[in-house]
Amino acid sequence: MIHRTRTVDMDSEELRAAIRDVLDREATSERIRVVMDESKGHDAKLYALMAELGWTGLAIPEQYGGSGATLIELGVVLQELGRSLVSSSFEASVVLFGGALLLAGREDQRASFLPRIANGDLLASAALGGASGRCEVGSLALTVEPRGASLSLSGKLEYVPSADLSELVLVAARGPQGDTALVLVDPRHEAIEISPQPVFDPTRRFSRLVMHDHVVPRESMLGDFSNGEALRERLIELGAIALASDSMGGAGKVLESTIAFMKGREQFGRSIASFQALKHRCVDMMMRAEASAVSVEMALEAFSREAEEAPVAASEAKFYSCDSYVHVAKEGLQMHGGVGFTWEYDCHLYLKRALLNQALLGDSRWHRDRVADLVLGPATAL
Amino acid sequence: MIAELEALAGFRADVREWCREHVPADWVARMTGASVDESLEFQRVWLAELREGGLAAPHWSSEWTGRDYSFEEEIVIAEEMARARAPRLDTFFVSLYHTYGLLMEAGTEAQRRRHLPAILDHGEIWCQGFSEPNAGSDLASLRTRAQRRGDVYVVNGQKVWSTYAMHARFCLLLARTDPAARKNRGISYFLLDMRTPGVEVRPIVDLGRRQEFCELFLVDVEIPVENRIGEENEGWRIANSTLSTERSTLLLMPAEQLRVAYWMLVDLARTTPGSGGRPAIEDVGVRRDLAGFHAEIANLRLLINRMLTQMIRAGGAGPESSIIKLYYSELLQRFTCYAAQLGGMKTQELAPLLGAAPYVSGVWEFDFLNSYTWTISAGTNEIQRNIISERVLGMPREPK
Numbered sequence: 001m002i003h004r005t006r007t008v009d010m011d012s013e014e015l016r017a018a019i020r021d022v023l024d025r026e027a028t029s030e031r032i033r034v035v036m037d038e039s040k041g042h043d044a045k046l047y048a049l050m051a052e053l054g055w056t057g058l059a060i061p062e063q064y065g066g067s068g069a070t071l072i073e074l075g076v077v078l079q080e081l082g083r084s085l086v087s088s089s090f091e092a093s094v095v096l097f098g099g100a101l102l103l104a105g106r107e108d109q110r111a112s113f114l115p116r117i118a119n120g121d122l123l124a125s126a127a128l129g130g131a132s133g134r135c136e137v138g139s140l141a142l143t144v145e146p147r148g149a150s151l152s153l154s155g156k157l158e159y160v161p162s163a164d165l166s167e168l169v170l171v172a173a174r175g176p177q178g179d180t181a182l183v184l185v186d187p188r189h190e191a192i193e194i195s196p197q198p199v200f201d202p203t204r205r206f207s208r209l210v211m212h213d214h215v216v217p218r219e220s221m222l223g224d225f226s227n228g229e230a231l232r233e234r235l236i237e238l239g240a241i242a243l244a245s246d247s248m249g250g251a252g253k254v255l256e257s258t259i260a261f262m263k264g265r266e267q268f269g270r271s272i273a274s275f276q277a278l279k280h281r282c283v284d285m286m287m288r289a290e291a292s293a294v295s296v297e298m299a300l301e302a303f304s305r306e307a308e309e310a311p312v313a314a315s316e317a318k319f320y321s322c323d324s325y326v327h328v329a330k331e332g333l334q335m336h337g338g339v340g341f342t343w344e345y346d347c348h349l350y351l352k353r354a355l356l357n358q359a360l361l362g363d364s365r366w367h368r369d370r371v372a373d374l375v376l377g378p379a380t381a382l
Numbered sequence: 383m384i385a386e387l388e389a390l391a392g393f394r395a396d397v398r399e400w401c402r403e404h405v406p407a408d409w410v411a412r413m414t415g416a417s418v419d420e421s422l423e424f425q426r427v428w429l430a431e432l433r434e435g436g437l438a439a440p441h442w443s444s445e446w447t448g449r450d451y452s453f454e455e456e457i458v459i460a461e462e463m464a465r466a467r468a469p470r471l472d473t474f475f476v477s478l479y480h481t482y483g484l485l486m487e488a489g490t491e492a493q494r495r496r497h498l499p500a501i502l503d504h505g506e507i508w509c510q511g512f513s514e515p516n517a518g519s520d521l522a523s524l525r526t527r528a529q530r531r532g533d534v535y536v537v538n539g540q541k542v543w544s545t546y547a548m549h550a551r552f553c554l555l556l557a558r559t560d561p562a563a564r565k566n567r568g569i570s571y572f573l574l575d576m577r578t579p580g581v582e583v584r585p586i587v588d589l590g591r592r593q594e595f596c597e598l599f600l601v602d603v604e605i606p607v608e609n610r611i612g613e614e615n616e617g618w619r620i621a622n623s624t625l626s627t628e629r630s631t632l633l634l635m636p637a638e639q640l641r642v643a644y645w646m647l648v649d650l651a652r653t654t655p656g657s658g659g660r661p662a663i664e665d666v667g668v669r670r671d672l673a674g675f676h677a678e679i680a681n682l683r684l685l686i687n688r689m690l691t692q693m694i695r696a697g698g699a700g701p702e703s704s705i706i707k708l709y710y711s712e713l714l715q716r717f718t719c720y721a722a723q724l725g726g727m728k729t730q731e732l733a734p735l736l737g738a739a740p741y742v743s744g745v746w747e748f749d750f751l752n753s754y755t756w757t758i759s760a761g762t763n764e765i766q767r768n769i770i771s772e773r774v775l776g777m778p779r780e781p782k
């Protein structure tokens with residue numbers, strides 16, 4: 001039986017325990033595998049439960065049917081989803097799409113969509129750029145042209161998370177002045193060609209959207225040309241923090257299960273966990289996992305306060321936590337020996353998800369460049 | 383380059399010409415996403431092609447192949463095959479290396495006559511049944527039991543991770559014949575006919591979702607006494623001496639493939655956008671990383687050359703081979719992981735997989751995942767480090 005406790009009014013650690021309790025039962029390794037094969041990387045049954053338990057509406061203000069908690073609580077959900085390798089549209093719908101509305105939506109947009117995100121009824125997504133791991137405006141392959149009361153969109157969007165399940169996708173497009181517009185489109189519209197882009201990580205699903213002179217009313221815009229790029233950057237930061245959270249949760253779980261495995265595995269008449277060569281490496285994994293945790297917490301907190309240090313904190317959390325996840329998942333696989341090389345054990349699923357997280361929404365090289373620019377100033381000014 | 387190879391320019395030209403004529407230009411495209419049957423058929427055809435050209439088993443003696451190659455010529459062949467991006471004979475790996483090495487060193491004439499031509503002429507596939515669920519790194523603790531009854535041994539137990547066992551006609555089997563003796567003293571070496579009643583093979587799905595390695599369940603399997611290799615309870619010693627002779631030249635091909643792969647990585651850096659949308663190869667950090675790999679790959683080949691030169695001049699490899707395996711496997715893993723990361727989302731895209739591919743196929747994430755074959759199988763890198771620290775550096779064993 002599921003405890004149907006709503007997640008309002010809990011402190012972070014209670015919240016974490018409650019979420020973990022549910023996911024340990026509802027997002028088992030067996031279940032993850034069923035979902036990855038049978039549905040489009042979205043566990044609808046679990047998602048309905050998540051909505052019922054209030055996870056989807058956690059950071060949505062009460063006036064829109066949410067519980068008005070902060071990004072910090074939402075971060076806990078994301079960490080736990082990462083820990084259990086959950087396949088769902090949560091990041092796309094709640095974090096990116098919901099986050100965009102909260103940052104820049106008009107009242108009518110908020111009122112029509114946020115309650116439906118909170119109750120789990122609306123699946124949506126966002127396409128912010130980042131093909132080939134880079135996220136600058138120049139990398140956007142979609143252009144927008146204002147035409148009277150309309151906008152015309154042409155080009156393509158790659159790696160749009162769970163777009164094939166979505167009613168709406170918020171797309172970033174490059175404007176005529178090199179500026180940016182964020183526009184709501186209906187991915188099911190006949191003028192939009194949508195095709196799957198499968199990735200190595202089988203827990204996630206992406207699509208490519210191609211459109212040519214797709215005309216939408218100007219009201220479909222979120223914000224306007226003057227603040228589009230700033231908004232896109234904020235959303236990249238938000239997405240980056242979400243991926244950092246997922247990575248932190250995943251790394252913690254890999255460390256835990258690797259140690260549990262080693263304690264139970266005997267070779268040479270003793271538990272392999274007693275070999276110093278392995279113990280020291282586990283401690284290194286732990287250090288990285290711990291540092292990821294504080295880095296992610298800092299980023300969540302800075303972003304939710306709209307603090308000045310949020311951009312640096314977001315990018316640092318992204319590359320540190322994602323790089324650490326890759327490191328921990330690699331080590332975890334190796335320390336499992338032969339079983340680590342099987343489909344049945346989860347080691348490879350974590351490793352594939354870690355590599356994907358690292359590449360999404362700006363790879364580590366891109367975020368390091370960004371931090372260097374923000375902290376040191378542009379290289380040419382030195 | 384190894385000085386001794388310079389005199390072989392003519393030979394090299396011949397091999398290169400053969401490769402140009404025979405390595406199917408489109409094999410990568412044809413075999414990408416191929417079914418298991420198609421891959422097997424392709425391996426058989428390629429083996430036959432190589433046999434016709436006298437190149438299937440350059441390390442075998444002329445008694446079986448009709449042609450003796452010097453060690454130097456063997457090196458040239460491996461280099462040229464890598465350069466031509468020829469398919470690997472991975473299905474026949476155990477057959478061509480382990481079985482040959484074993485039978486030549488410890489087999490009887492009758493065993494050689496039965497098995498070696500069958501491998502070369504009919505493509506008989508062999509597998510290796512060493513590891514068990516509870517005996518991996520600590521292989522000597524294996525428990526599969528072989529009991530002598532008249533002129534047969536009756537075998538019971540379970541093996542695991544046996545690569546290509548589902549296609550294999552024979553298996554190189556280690557089993558315990560004397561449970562009272564010290565761990566590695568009570569083991570014997572057998573040739574197991576996979577069609578014997580009581581042998582059950584169950585494939586295990588690997589992390590690339592392929593079925594290559596298998597579990598073997600052995601229930602009252604009878605092995606004729608003449609299929610024992612060497613004396614009873616000598617299996618451990620035989621296994622160790624036949625395994626170590628193979629490592630020496632085997633790394634040459636992967637090392638050469640890595641040199642080819644280096645330029646594939648450079649291409650990736652040319653086509654992947656980096657800072658400010660400029661190609662990643664213009665990024666100073668990427669350039670430094672690529673310079674690092676260039677040096678490491680060169681060093682790998684130099685280490686191998688040093689070992690080979692030593693072998694040409696003095697015969698027999700020292701402990702270098704296990705150091706080189708460690709060096710290679712970690713370089714391969716880092717290199718392929720780096721490429722998978724450099725390509726950003728592009729390299730995250732799932733691509734159809736390729737059987738018999740070089741160790742670096744250019745589907746980078748797949749290559750990276752596959753690199754764990756090198757760091758886990760045939761003695762994990764942790765075990766290699768233990769062995770090297772104790773046997774080469776002379777450091778004391780860990781206390782029990």
Ligand SMILES: Cc1cc2nc3c(=O)[nH]c(=O)nc-3n(C[C@H](O)[C@H](O)[C@H](O)COP(=O)(O)OP(=O)(O)OC[C@H]3O[C@@H](n4cnc5c(N)ncnc54)[C@H](O)[C@@H]3O)c2cc1C
Pocket residue numbers: 265267268272275277278334335336337338339341509510511512513515517518519520542543544545595754755758759760761762763764765768
């Ligand atoms: C792709 C693949 C193909 C294979 N093919 C074959 C085959 O054809 N035939 C066959 O017989 N076997 C095969 N193997 C099995 C392989 O040889 C074993 O997986 C390997 O020996 C490790 O054993 P294990 O899996 O039981 O891991 P374990 O021995 O349980 O090791 C688990 C971890 O503990 C570490 N460890 C163990 N002991 C120590 C120590 N003393 N000090 C430090 N660390 C230690 C290991 O390094 C590893 O990281 C294959 C394996 C793979 C992955």
